[in-house]
Amino acid sequence: MSDKKKFKDSTVGKLLFGAASIVSPQLGAVLNGVTSPKEAIAEITKSKISLDDKIKLQQLVYEQQNKEMEEISNRWKADQMSDSWLSKNVRPLVLVWCIVVFSFAGILDSVESIPFHIGETWNDTFEKVMMSVVLAYFGGRSSEKAIGLFKK
Secondary structure (H helix, E strand, C coil), rough: CCCCCHHCHHHHHHHHHHHHHHHCCHHHHCCCCCHHHHHHHHHHHHHCCCHHHHHHHHHHHHHHHHHHHHHHHHHHHHHHHCCHHHHHHCCCCCHHHHHHHHHHHHHHHHHHCCCCCCCCHHHHHHHHHHHHHHHHHHHHHHHHHHHHHHHH
């Protein structure tokens, strides 16, 4: 009952699946069930195609992932150039909101006298959301600062 988008339905997946099907129909069939770029790389590595084709397909995955990351960075840069207070502060606000809400929920969950319990499914979800938000915020800020240093 997972709502997770299949890798083959993503932009990277469509590109890779199309190229892999042309190179090797058998490899295209193998890649049909993968759910992430990491799994796709692993399946390409295990496949019985030439080393050159493996390298080309793996480079294709990496290049597409890099393009997606660049687009996210460009979107964040556009937000920073905007005159809107909200667009400039959405990342820090989301970070603060997540930390406050998840900390509050964690405290409530750990107090014995309060009948509040976070289920195992939500624990995993909270962990992933927090990791994503913190990595996006601090990773994005770090990359913005590094790019700024290299341009000077």
